[in-house]
Amino acid sequence: MLRKGQNGSFTKVITAEDIRNYADVVGDTNPIHINKEAALAKGFEKQIAHGMLVGSLISTTLGTVFPGEGTIYLEQNLKFLKPVYEGEKITIMVMVEEVLQSEKGIYKLQTNAENETGKKVVEGYAVIKYTNSTEVKI
Numbered sequence: 333m334l335r336k337g338q339n340g341s342f343t344k345v346i347t348a349e350d351i352r353n354y355a356d357v358v359g360d361t362n363p364i365h366i367n368k369e370a371a372l373a374k375g376f377e378k379q380i381a382h383g384m385l386v387g388s389l390i391s392t393t394l395g396t397v398f399p400g401e402g403t404i405y406l407e408q409n410l411k412f413l414k415p416v417y418e419g420e421k422i423t424i425m426v427m428v429e430e431v432l433q434s435e436k437g438i439y440k441l442q443t444n445a446e447n448e449t450g451k452k453v454v455e456g457y458a459v460i461k462y463t464n465s466t467e468v469k470i
Contacts, residue, residue, distance in 0.1 A: 334439050334462060339427035340398020344389060346381045348418045354385040380415040386422060386454055390443045393424040399462045406438070407459035414453045421448040429457065437462045 355361050363370030364380055371379040387410050394403045416422060423446050430440040438461050445454035 333434055333437070334399055334428050334431065336428050336431060338398070339425065340393060341423055341425045342389060342393040342397045343421060343423045344392075345421045346385070346416055346418060348379075350385065351379065351381050351418060354382050354388075358382075358384075376415055376417075378417055380417055381420075383410070383412045383416075383454070386412075386416050386445055387456075389422065389424045389445065390426065390454075390456075390458065393426050393443075394441070394458065394460060398426055399460070399464070402463045404461040405458065406461055408443070408456065409458075410443075410454055410456040412454055414447070414451060416445075416447065416453050422446070422453065423448075426458070432459065 351365055355366055360382055364374050364376060365382055366379060368378050387408070390408065391405065394405065395401070425444050425446070427442045428439055429442045432438045432440055438459065441458045441460060443456050443458045444452055446452050
């Protein structure tokens with residue numbers, strides 16, 4: 333069982349290759365993500381990462397770091413606060429905010445992302461179901 337206040341984090345540098353691969357996988361080839369000149373024309377410093385690329389790192393954190401294996405996503409809310417640029421180091425922080433249904437292992441977690449200067453770039457929450465059993469049931 334998880335307890336209020338428990339937390340974990342995951343850090344990754346967002347590369348141009350990450351952005352390009354994400355664009356290829358999901359089909360979002362908006363030029364602000366893959367073309368520096370297009371991004372500059374829209375007022376950005378350089379091409380920006382897809383918001384959902386950054387958001388997907390929350391899934392990485394939940395499924396592999398905290399709470400880890402056995403986590404099932406039920407809901408995610410995201411608010412994109414600042415652009416994330418190629419080369420930025422992003423830290424995902426998750427924390428148990430509320431035990432919703434302890435008997436079913438359902439929890440609400442704060443899910444935030446900060447850049448290397450400590451500025452919050454994404455904030456939100458996730459609702460998850462978690463069991464620490466390593467047995468996989470299909």
